[in-house]
Amino acid sequence: MNIGEAAAESGVSAKMIRHYEAIGLIRPADRGESRYRHFGAPDVHVLRFIKRARTLGFSIKDIGSLLGLWQGHRPSAEVKRLALAHIASLDAKIAEMRGMRDALGQLARDCHGDERPECPILEDLAGPRFDN
Amino acid sequence: MNIGEAAAESGVSAKMIRHYEAIGLIRPADRGESRYRHFGAPDVHVLRFIKRARTLGFSIKDIGSLLGLWQGHRPSAEVKRLALAHIASLDAKIAEMRGMRDALGQLARDCHGDERPECPILEDLAGPRFDN
DNA sequence: GATGGTGCTTCCCATGGTGGGAAGGTCAAG
DNA sequence: CTTGACCTTCCCACCATGGGAAGCACCATC
Structure with missing residues (x-):
């Protein structure tokens, strides 16, 4: 073949x-x-x-x-160890991404999404406003 | 600076x-x-x-x-569009990883984790047994 | 003013897993 | 024998980040 x-x-x-x-x-x-x-x-x-x-x-x-x-x-112990370690890293990445998603979901929910410039998403990214 | x-x-x-x-x-x-x-x-x-x-x-x-x-x-509409698209891709990745995690969690749960060679994880990876 | 240490500069390389594509060799069918 | 499909190797790209080398700039201390 x-x-x-x-x-x-x-x-x-x-x-x-x-x-x-x-x-x-x-x-x-x-x-x-x-x-x-x-x-x-x-x-x-x-x-x-x-x-x-x-x-x-x-x-x-x-x-x-x-x-x-x-x-x-x-030895299945070794296989299981690898699997559990991988599960732990998957869990960590999932938690990280869920954190991102939730934060962004919150911001998007509050965003009008129209032609106006006011936008909670941009405000979050810009950080604390020093200039007012 | x-x-x-x-x-x-x-x-x-x-x-x-x-x-x-x-x-x-x-x-x-x-x-x-x-x-x-x-x-x-x-x-x-x-x-x-x-x-x-x-x-x-x-x-x-x-x-x-x-x-x-x-x-x-x-225009906040454009910002929101980007954010929602990103949320969608985060959700897709999260779902994919959760699929991995759940499948692996199931297998690991059934694995003795001792010195014996029997291991559901390896059996899953090896696929359907042609040889018995 | 010399000297040393720290910080800056650019440049190349590595990661991980996968794909694209070029240039050339091989095989089987017509 | 030609054609087309398949194989070969080799280099490059992605994405975001870090490591490290060689060399120059700066500042403080002697």
């Missing part, structure tokens, strides 16, 4: 497959007669694993660890 | 001030006798505006628009 088909099968773009190989996340693919990469079912399985992990927001670095655990001695 | 003091006053790093100047977000600062940039209170005010807008998650591009509206004819 060539890279295009492996990409279609796994949902990982050919571009990304090459990238993952270049950074050492996956083993360098075998090359057939020519210089074309050659993929088998296990390779596609690995790519699907990566794809799913990316969908769950894991970093490439974490995915490297998860792949090692998956294919190695797999 | 030199760049270091402007940075301290505004909360924007000197590095970022130079960057904002380079990409045209702010006007090139006046240079004093030597080649040092020279900042006044209005410049710091603009930097604070940018800082606050970044804190609310606006992109540099959006901030450029907001700065123009702030210092121009300021």
